[in-house]
Amino acid sequence: MIVITQPNATESQINEIVDRIRELGLDAQISRGASRVIIGVIGPESLLREKRLAVMPGVEAIVPVLKPYKLASRDSRNPSSVTIGNVKIGGNEDVVLICGPCSVESSEQIVSIAKVVKKSGAKILRGGAFKPRTSPYSFQGLREDGLRFLAEARAETGLPVITEIMDARDLAIIEKHADCLQVGTRNMQNFSLLKEIGRSRLPVLLKRGYSATINELILSAEYILSEGNMNVLLCERGIRTFETATRYTLDLSAVPLLKSKTHLPVIVDPTHALGVREFVPQMSLAALAAGADALMIEVHDSPELAKSDGDQALTPEIFADLVPRLRAVAAAVGRSL
Numbered sequence: 001m002i003v004i005t006q007p008n009a010t011e012s013q014i015n016e017i018v019d020r021i022r023e024l025g026l027d028a029q030i031s032r033g034a035s036r037v038i039i040g041v042i043g044p045e046s047l048l049r050e051k052r053l054a055v056m057p058g059v060e061a062i063v064p065v066l067k068p069y070k071l072a073s074r075d076s077r078n079p080s081s082v083t084i085g086n087v088k089i090g091g092n093e094d095v096v097l098i099c100g101p102c103s104v105e106s107s108e109q110i111v112s113i114a115k116v117v118k119k120s121g122a123k124i125l126r127g128g129a130f131k132p133r134t135s136p137y138s139f140q141g142l143r144e145d146g147l148r149f150l151a152e153a154r155a156e157t158g159l160p161v162i163t164e165i166m167d168a169r170d171l172a173i174i175e176k177h178a179d180c181l182q183v184g185t186r187n188m189q190n191f192s193l194l195k196e197i198g199r200s201r202l203p204v205l206l207k208r209g210y211s212a213t214i215n216e217l218i219l220s221a222e223y224i225l226s227e228g229n230m231n232v233l234l235c236e237r238g239i240r241t242f243e244t245a246t247r248y249t250l251d252l253s254a255v256p257l258l259k260s261k262t263h264l265p266v267i268v269d270p271t272h273a274l275g276v277r278e279f280v281p282q283m284s285l286a287a288l289a290a291g292a293d294a295l296m297i298e299v300h301d302s303p304e305l306a307k308s309d310g311d312q313a314l315t316p317e318i319f320a321d322l323v324p325r326l327r328a329v330a331a332a333v334g335r336s337l
């Protein structure tokens, strides 16, 4: 079982909780997050059912270990929402559109795309400053300059920004500029990175590894949660199958499955799954029908000149045309957008 402390629990309350656990002959493993402390309790099953712990000052919840992923599990929890900047995703909140280019290419580019996607209904801006490219000779991102340009776009539009982290050494600088960390498909099982960002105050959008099972995705989320960062969003972005007609295969069954197994918000990124612009609108509609809490869609105002993923980016016009149709599908499944 694990003990989750309240965000405002004092050191002496935490020490008393740990002392009580040890008095019972159990072992306590402590992980400190930005706002909470997570105490893993290890010992005989009968003692783990100790009721007095639950009423101690500073204890928020006691979660039994029924599944390998105890903090992510849906067991006895309502779907949770995660706040990025001033935007809530998940639970009963409105469906959210997260849009922007694959890569931040210049201040002018990101500011103008931010304005145009906001006008059509996007609530969060995306853009990569550190890019995970298959070839070391491809554009690797503008790094710190890219982060500054994202922050400029936020200042101009008010849209919170999300950007990918590839290396824990970049955490401090990304935390300075961004509102949400993205872990890309290639790093879903980079466990040392997951542990590090588990100690960040920023929410984390965790993309499914393109060869990862649903359980592996949830266990990767558990790495972040178990370090005390409770703000994790799961993202289906396509998996590798025998089919090569699309870049990856969008596994939409992941949406209801993840929602039945976890309380975490579920996002779908149809852009990277499809790899071609033409089919992104249909699969975006399908993702909302399946119950996604948010969509991540790449939009570029000159896709033919994009430094990465130009073939799959929607133009601002295609995106603007898609939004009313997304609204209709969201309404059909009882959500607003």
Ligand code: PEP
Binding pocket: 102, 128, 132, 183, 184, 185, 186, 207, 237, 269, 272
């Ligand atoms: C991206 O969002 O630009 C990206 C690289 O995504 P993924 O990790 O899903 O390939």
Ligand code: MN
Binding pocket: 102, 103, 272, 298, 308, 309
């Ligand atoms: Mn991309």
